[in-house]
Amino acid sequence: MKNSKYLPLIATFVVFVLAYVICISVFPNMLSTRVAGNLLTDNAFLGITAVGMTFVILSGGIDLSVGSVIAFTGVFLSVILRDTSIHPLVAFVMVLCLTTAFGAAMGATIFFLDMPPFIVTLAGMFLARGISYLLTTDSVPITHPFYSTLQEIYFVMPGGGRLTLIAIVMLVVFAVGIVLAQRTRFGTYVYALGGNLTSAQLMGVPVAKTTVGIYALSGFLAGLSGIVFSLYTSAGYSLAAVGVELDAIAAVVIGGTLLTGGYGFVAGTFLGICIQGLIQTYIVFDGTLSSWWTKIVIGLLLFGFIALQRGLMWMSERSARNMRHASAVQASSA
């Protein structure tokens, strides 16, 4: 059992290493901190929201609203910075409060109305996208000097690669996410919810508080991801980040988290993000392949990992049955 718990994570790691080796053997230039730095910067917003998605999926739920929330955050920031003299930092706090409350409201709806997370967060997805349309349908540039200051912050890695501020934010979020999942009571509750809701309830897990907390966390991280995205693009656009929720779910699944909940690791999601980033980088390096190959390869990887998970579950069920059978035989012979 202990082995099968880590097997999806190990499989992801092996796939990542293999993919990187293949990439390097075709394009030796990909072995540089510049490429690594760009990969982290380009996928920073996706990584941050994928951490929130990992918690949601670990608890057996799903959050379809994150892409719309990212777009809303960008539009909100750009409109506020254009029309008022509020400092970006204050605007950041405001938008994070809004998105966290939004997530918490979805969590409360899911728990108190006892409805599938899928349809509740679908409504959230429509609502957030609709509100950002109402704010503006134009792409609004952000020209605040504070943004340029933030964009100029980077840390030069050996080899000349730049670790930008947003990449650092993503790494910090992953580190905090790993600690939160593995070392805190909240993390244990999340795993318990995803493992078996009824047993979690009977064991005294505060299901209501945890469910609201999980979706609030996802909302908060989607907001943070929106801030990072606005730093990355220097603009707010209501049509931005369409389909990011699918990329985030894909990263979580490729990272070895079981979609039924209860098993998985935040670190795996990081590998999932890196694999997606590698595919994109490979396509950019190649130049002749079209970007739609990314989607097909991600689809194939998704299928591969889901099939692997099914296989593992089937094997563990069979071994459990065999053990039960063996003990039954023992008991009858005794």
Added chain:
Amino acid sequence: MMAVPTILRERTPQLIVLAVILALNAIISPGFFSIEIQNGRLYGSLIDVLNRGAPVTLLAIGMTLVIATKGIDLSVGAVMAIVGAVAASLITSGYSLPATLAGALFVGLICGLWNGALVALLDIQPIIATLILMVAGRGIAQLITAGVILTFNDKPELIFVGSGSFLTLPMPVIIWIVIAILAILVVRRSALGLLIEAIGVNRRASTLSGVNSRVILLAVYAVSGLCAAVAGVIAAADIKGADANNAGLWLEMDAILAVVIGGTSLLGGRFSLVGSLMGAMIIQSLNTGILLAGFPPEFNLIIKAAIILIILVVQSPASQTAMANFRASRHAVAVKTESREHAAR
């Protein structure tokens, strides 16, 4: 003869909502209900609602059956894109219309069977199983069209499927009405509908009681794929081209919404095809109404979100038990007063 009124009576809330929205549309644009015949074809806003609603209606038919088995099919929008691309590339490379349609439907069937195999044979959760095709599907469609929007302006026979008319009605309307009637007859005049609902209530129990749940699940997802294929052909024929990026984009969400509005529970086990058709018409009349009112189309999403929320609250087990408790307590009070009166006497 009695069957039709019963079906409509069961769907009273949907009928009322549809009537209210149509009435609002008529207030916004006075000519809403006027229908006239030009060049042997009916024209008017009402016909337009029926016509524009064709893709979502078709998707909703397949989606209803899938949701009745406690499943969901997220891939229908992507399947529409794939099928549109296949149809466009077949017709532009010189195949006849029947061959093109057969090829397109075959591809839709394969897509549906793929989803069905993942759900029925590999026991993968439907959301996840169909997510694979949803993510990869648009990539596949791009691959087929080689990244361009394949147009077929010079192929009137395929364009006819999207914008032609037959017996004064636009072709898409005829297609969805025929398919809807076929689906309702097959599902409700045989035990199939009951078996589908049985799987939705409890797949294990229905398997143990002799329902071949694997075959039925495969068939249900195959039907969903076929419906998506027809919708894809109509959408492509309508714009005279296959747009791999935008064909059927987010229509899976509209289809799910139509099914939910129609009174089919997302928890499976109970479905109404007529309800889903009304749901699709409600969505389309809303879209048309918002356009007629001159509101920006952006309002669409907010209104849809509000509708989902209202339905959630009404459908949720929590409020259902609250209603049941309310009724029970009223009943208890009534019984108590009655017995008190009895004792006093």
